[in-house]
Structures are given as C-alpha cells and as structure tokens.
Amino acid sequence: MNYFKQDLASLHADLVAKKISAKELTQATLDNIKATDPKIDAFLTLNEDAALKQADAIDAQGIAADQPLAGIPVALKDNLVTKGLKTTAASKILENFTPVYDATAVSKLANAQMVTVGKTNLDEFAMGGSTENSAFKTTKNAWDQTKVPGGSSGGSAAAVASGQVPVALGSDTGGSIRQPAAFNGIVGIKPTYGRVSRWGLIAFGSSLDQIGPMTRSVKDNATILSAIAGHDEHDLTSSTQAVPDFAADLNDTTSVKGLRIGLPKEFLAEGVDDGVKTAILAAADTYRKLGATVDEVSLPHNKYGVAAYYIIGSSEASSNLQRFDGIRYGYRAQDVKNLEDVYVKSRSEGFGEEVKRRIMLGTFSLSAGFYDAYFIKAAKVRTVIINDFKAVLKDHDFIMGPVAPTTAFGIGDEIKDPITMYMNDVLTIPVNLAGLPGLSLPAGFSNNLPVGMQLIGRPFDESTLYKAGYAFEQNTDFHLQVPTLGGQN
Amino acid sequence: MANRINREQVQHVAGLAKLEFTDAELDAFTPQLDDIIGMFETLSEVDTDGVEVTSNVSDQLNVMREDVADNWGQSAALLKNAPDAARGFIKVPAIIDESEDN
Numbered sequence: 001m002n003y004f005k006q007d008l009a010s011l012h013a014d015l016v017a018k019k020i021s022a023k024e025l026t027q028a029t030l031d032n033i034k035a036t037d038p039k040i041d042a043f044l045t046l047n048e049d050a051a052l053k054q055a056d057a058i059d060a061q062g063i064a065a066d067q068p069l070a071g072i073p074v075a076l077k078d079n080l081v082t083k084g085l086k087t088t089a090a091s092k093i094l095e096n097f098t099p100v101y102d103a104t105a106v107s108k109l110a111n112a113q114m115v116t117v118g119k120t121n122l123d124e125f126a127m128g129g130s131t132e133n134s135a136f137k138t139t140k141n142a143w144d145q146t147k148v149p150g151g152s153s154g155g156s157a158a159a160v161a162s163g164q165v166p167v168a169l170g171s172d173t174g175g176s177i178r179q180p181a182a183f184n185g186i187v188g189i190k191p192t193y194g195r196v197s198r199w200g201l202i203a204f205g206s207s208l209d210q211i212g213p214m215t216r217s218v219k220d221n222a223t224i225l226s227a228i229a230g231h232d233e234h235d236l237t238s239s240t241q242a243v244p245d246f247a248a249d250l251n252d253t254t255s256v257k258g259l260r261i262g263l264p265k266e267f268l269a270e271g272v273d274d275g276v277k278t279a280i281l282a283a284a285d286t287y288r289k290l291g292a293t294v295d296e297v298s299l300p301h302n303k304y305g306v307a308a309y310y311i312i313g314s315s316e317a318s319s320n321l322q323r324f325d326g327i328r329y330g331y332r333a334q335d336v337k338n339l340e341d342v343y344v345k346s347r348s349e350g351f352g353e354e355v356k357r358r359i360m361l362g363t364f365s366l367s368a369g370f371y372d373a374y375f376i377k378a379a380k381v382r383t384v385i386i387n388d389f390k391a392v393l394k395d396h397d398f399i400m401g402p403v404a405p406t407t408a409f410g411i412g413d414e415i416k417d418p419i420t421m422y423m424n425d426v427l428t429i430p431v432n433l434a435g436l437p438g439l440s441l442p443a444g445f446s447n448n449l450p451v452g453m454q455l456i457g458r459p460f461d462e463s464t465l466y467k468a469g470y471a472f473e474q475n476t477d478f479h480l481q482v483p484t485l486g487g488q489n
Numbered sequence: 490m491a492n493r494i495n496r497e498q499v500q501h502v503a504g505l506a507k508l509e510f511t512d513a514e515l516d517a518f519t520p521q522l523d524d525i526i527g528m529f530e531t532l533s534e535v536d537t538d539g540v541e542v543t544s545n546v547s548d549q550l551n552v553m554r555e556d557v558a559d560n561w562g563q564s565a566a567l568l569k570n571a572p573d574a575a576r577g578f579i580k581v582p583a584i585i586d587e588s589e590d591n
Contacts, residue, residue, distance in 0.1 A: 096570075097570055098566075098569065098570060100561070100563045100566045100567055100570075101561075193546045193547060194546075194547045194548055194549065207544065207545050207546060207547075233554065236549055236552040236554075237545070237547035237549055238549070239547070239548050239549060240549065241548070301535060304531065304532055304534075304535055306528070307528050307529050307531050307532050308532060310525065310528070310529065311529055311532075318506060322507075325507070326572065327571075327572075327579060327581055328567075328570070328571055328579055329567075329570035329571060329572075330570075330572070331572070332572035332573070336582055337582070338582060338583060338584060338585060339581060339582055339583070339584045341582070342581065342582060343507045344507050344508065344509050345509070347506075347507055347508055348508050348509045348510070351508075356508055357518070357521070357522070357525075359506050359508065360499070360502055360503065360506060360508070360518070360522060361522065361525060361526075363502050363505050363506040364494070364498075364502045364522070364526070365529075367502060367505060374526075374529055376542060377532050377533070377537065378529075378532060379542035379543055379544055380535075380537035380540045380541070380542050380543075381532050381535050381537060382542070382543040383537075383540050383541055383542065383543045384535055384537065384540060386543060386546075418521060418524075418525060419524055419525060419528060422525075422528075433543075433546075434546065435546030435547075459548070460548075
C-alpha cells in the first residue's frame with residue numbers, strides 16, 4: 001500500500017465506508033515501508049506493535065464522519081519525543097533514550113487518532129541539510145537514490161515522497177522542512193514562530209525552531225497544520241491567536257485574483273541554478289494568468305542571513321545542548337576518572353562532527369571578548385533582516401521565490417565542505433530569523449529532479465499561503481507526478 | 490588563512506564547551522572554524538548603528554502562570570534512561586579523581 005493516489009479525504013472516506021479497516025491500513029503501510037525502506041532508508045524506528053494495537057482499538061470504536069484523521073498513519077521526525085518509543089535525534093548520545101511524555105504536536109495527532117507508524121531519520125539534532133549527518137544512516141532522495149533527500153527532515157520528506165506515509169511531521173530551524181520538501185517534490189510548511197508548540201521538540205535554536213507538516217498536497221498540509229497548532233501552556237512562546245480551519249476555504253482556485261506578490265531580485269541572483277530560475281519565473285507567470293500581480297522587490301540584506309543564523313542558531317544550540325552531560329540520560333563514556341571526565345568524554349564521544357562544530361561556533365560567539373562583535377552584531381542584523389521583510393510585506397500579500405538555489409545534490413558531494421553546505425539555506429534561513437511562515441511546494445523539474453517554490457507570508461497568515469499554493473496546484477500537475485522507485489510504479 | 494582563531498583559542502573554546510579534540514581533529518577544525526568565522530565577519534558590512542537586537546520573535550511576552558508542582562509519577566521510567574542508577578538515585582563517579590593523591 002502506497003499513498004501516491006490517495007489524500008487524507010479519500011483515505012477518511014474509505015475508512016468510514018469500511019472499505020479498509022484502520023488495522024488493515026496500518027499493516028499495509030508497515031508492509032510497504034519494510035519493502036521500500038532498504039532503498040530509501042527513511043526510518044530509524046518502526047512502531048509496529050503499538051501502531052497495530054492502536055489501529056485495532058480505533059476499529060473497535062468505529063470511525064465517525066467527524067473524525068477526519070482517525071486511523072490514518074503518520075511518521076514523525078525522530079527529534080519529536082514520543083512516550084515509550086525510542087527517540088534519538090539521530091545522535092549516538094541519545095541512542096538508547098525512551099521519552100516519558102509525548103511532544104504536544106504528537107499528542108494532538110494521537111488525540112485525533114492518527115496512528116504513528118515510525119520515527120524518521122534526520123541530520124543529528126536537526127543540524128544539516130542533507131541527512132548525511134545522521135549517526136545511523138543516510139536517507140536517499142525518493143527521485144534518485146544517488147542524491148541526498150535534503151535535510152534535516154530528510155527522512156520525513158523521503159517517506160512522504162516515496163509513498164510510504166501520507167503525512168509526516170518535520171521541524172524547521174533554517175529550512176529543515178522546506179528544503180527537503182523541495183528536494184523530494186512534496187509540500188512542507190514552516191509555520192509562523194509560535195503557531196505550533198515546541199514542547200517535546202528536542203531543542204536546537206529555540207528562537208528559530210518550528211514543527212510543521214510534510215504532505216503530498218497543499219490541502220492535506222493545511223488540514224494537519226490546523227490539527228497541531230495552538231497555544232500550549234507548556235510552551236509559553238506558543239501563540240494564543242485563534243487557529244483557523246486552514247483547509248476549509250481551499251475550494252476557490254481563483255483566490256489569488258488581485259493579490260500582490262513580491263519576487264525579490266536577490267532570490268534569482270547568482271548562485272541560483274538556471275533550471276530553478278526557469279521554474280520560478282514560469283510559476284510567476286502562472287500567478288499572473290490567475291489575476292495576481294508579481295512585482296520585482298528587494299530584500300537587500302538577505303545575503304547576510306546565513307552568517308547571522310550560524311551565529312544565533314549555533315549560540316542557542318551550544319546552550320541547549322549543555323544538557324547532554326552523561327548524567328541523567330543518554331550516552332555516558334566508560335573508563336572515566338572523575339565527574340569532569342564524564343562530561344567531556346561523554347560529549348566528545350557522543351556528539352558527531354557537525355554538532356561539535358556548531359557547539360564550538362556558538363560557544364565562541366558567546367565567549368568573553370567576542371560576544372559583542374559576533375552574537376550582538378548578529379542579533380542586530382536579525383532586526384535589519386526583519387525590517388526588510390516588513391517593508392516588502394507592507395504592500396505585498398506574500399513573497400515568492402525558490403526554496404533552494406539548486407535541486408538535490410549528490411550524496412557525498414558537499415559533506416566535507418561546511419560553508420558550501422551552509423550557503424544552501426540562503427533562501428530559507430531569513431524566514432526563520434524573521435519568524436514568518438514559509439510554504440514549500442512543487443513548482444517543476446530540472447534535470448528530472450523536483451524544484452521547490454517558497455511562498456513567504458505575514459506573521460500568522462498561513463491562510464494566504466495555502467490559498468495561493470492551492471490555486472497553483474490546481475493549475476499545474478507537478479504535485480501529481482511520482483517517483484518510480486526502481487519500477488515499483 | 491587569515492588566522493582569526495588559532496589552535497590555542499580553539500582548545501580554549503573546547504574547554505568552555507566541555508569538548509576535547511585529538512591533534513588530528515584540531516588540525517582539521519581550526520582552519521574550518523577560521524573560514525566560518527571569516528564568513529561571520531561579513532556582517533560588519535551591515536550598518537547597525539542605533540538598531541536594537543532581536544532575541545525573540547514570539548508574540549507572547551511575559552506570560553505568567555501559577556507555580557504548581559505536578560507529580561508525573563514516572564520516576565521509574567526516568568531512571569531507566571539514566572546510565573547508572575541505584576535505589577531511586579542516579580549514580581555518578583566521584584567528583585575528585587580517586588586515582589591521584591591530592
């Protein structure tokens with residue numbers, strides 16, 4: 001059973017009509033994952049027994065028409081804590097960690113009776129853009145298994161793109177949902193900062209992190225965001241703003257008529273592949289045909305986003321990751337002489353190379369003598385970048401551009417060159433710095449690999465992004481194309 | 490190499506971060522961190538005179554709540570995650586190095 005031909009609404013209809021039971025659906029999903037994952041390596045852990053038991057209970061209770069998500073499988077990025085289910089953040093330091101509670105986004109899906117079938121691979125602690133930084137395995141791109149799936153939510157993206165699950169959750173600190181969604185030809189959103197509770201998301205950069213859904217269609221994405229969003233007393237940065245039923249008003253394909261769209265010239269500048277540029281310019285034409293205006297605009301400080309982000313994100317990470325000390329949980333080094341040894345050896349043996357690099361960059365940026373020149377400077381540049389977005393979004397409904405400068409690159413091609421890897425996020429990072437919502441959706445192909453388009457909106461205006469994404473989807477067929485996975489389809 | 494950070498400084502920062510590196514790792518890390526810090530220094534091109542810092546983009550500031558204790562009743566499950574535990578406590582090695590006389 002794969003999910004190439006079905007969306008959440010059709011799955012729900014089949015379950016209500018008893019064409020398939022929740023248990024049969026769960027079993028078929030697990031069987032397909034076992035058959036396809038040796039090629040894709042999207043999953044770190046399968047939740048087989050508990051998932052089948054949960055599905056059984058759902059069947060016993062029956063699925064009503066007002067339970068749109070009941071009995072439908074979901075995969076979770078393995079930096080979302082799951083009660084009683086191993087959660088590793090793809091790190092050796094958490095290799096044997098079993099959480100005692102569920103992340104809020106996870107418990108919201110469980111309350112809607114979605115069935116967690118497994119935990120997906122990521123770059124260790126969500127630090128990376130290729131999933132090659134996982135301590136356990138490298139996930140492959142669903143369209144070409146010699147290419148990276150992107151990252152850090154590469155496992156979730158590849159799982160959805162290869163038809164293993166209809167929905168997965170990811171997290172996005174600098175592009176970690178949007179870039180792998182783009183590389184795999186699926187839909188992913190980084191919601192407005194505060195839209196979704198971060199409780200139970202293993203912290204990386206706390207002023208940047210957001211959880212978001214990864215799906216095959218805009219409508220499915222909207223449905224899941226409504227299900228996981230909302231204020232949470234456990235995360236006091238989560239917003240008290242009302243959560244719309246994002247999917248409810250996605251029926252009007254002419255809804256972009258009269259909208260003003262900004263296309264920043266910096267988003268098509270040097271470094272962006274011709275194939276990506278062509279697809280985005282064609283998308284701009286599609287929006288013009290649908291009655292929107294597309295203006296060239298400028299985000300003059302966009303190029304400073306990467307430097308500001310690697311200071312701020314690494315500083316927050318160096319602070320957040322202090323908790324991994326070998327004492328209360330996680331890996332503890334053997335053969336130690338004293339307590340200091342436990343800290344230093346556990347961390348040095350437990351963390352991978354990229355995580356250590358970020359901790360070092362952050363600790364340096366926060367250290368005496370460098371704090372003003374690096375951390376404070378970056379925090380001021382962050383304000384400048386926010387002001388750039390405010391100026392454009394004052395008279396534009398949203399901003400459009402590519403998600404990434406290139407399509408998926410080859411496994412092994414960039415992993416030895418941190419700065420090249422960091423620059424891949426030049427178009428997604430500023431959105432996290434500003435806390436804005438960013439939607440990534442399929443916009444074409446270049447050399448047979450998917451190209452992703454990014455729509456960036458005003459704070460808490462995910463609705464406009466979904467409407468514009470839906471209108472684009474209804475007028476193109478990119479999202480309907482599926483990878484062949486070695487002739488399986 | 491512009492030498493924005495040298496080997497000794499890398500070792501100093503590692504100490505602050507409770508990390509240690511082998512000589513080979515230091516050889517690889519030092520020029521790499523130096524390049525990345527060079528990238529950081531491009532921020533000096535941005536005029537930030539009179540600009541406030543942004544440390545948080547949440548719309549919720551100073552949220553207050555009652556401080557109420559809540560017993561999750563999960564000490565056994567928590568201790569299962571500890572590398573070493575006994576009688577309801579987490580065990581750690583001695584703070585002072587027992588192999589030395591001091």
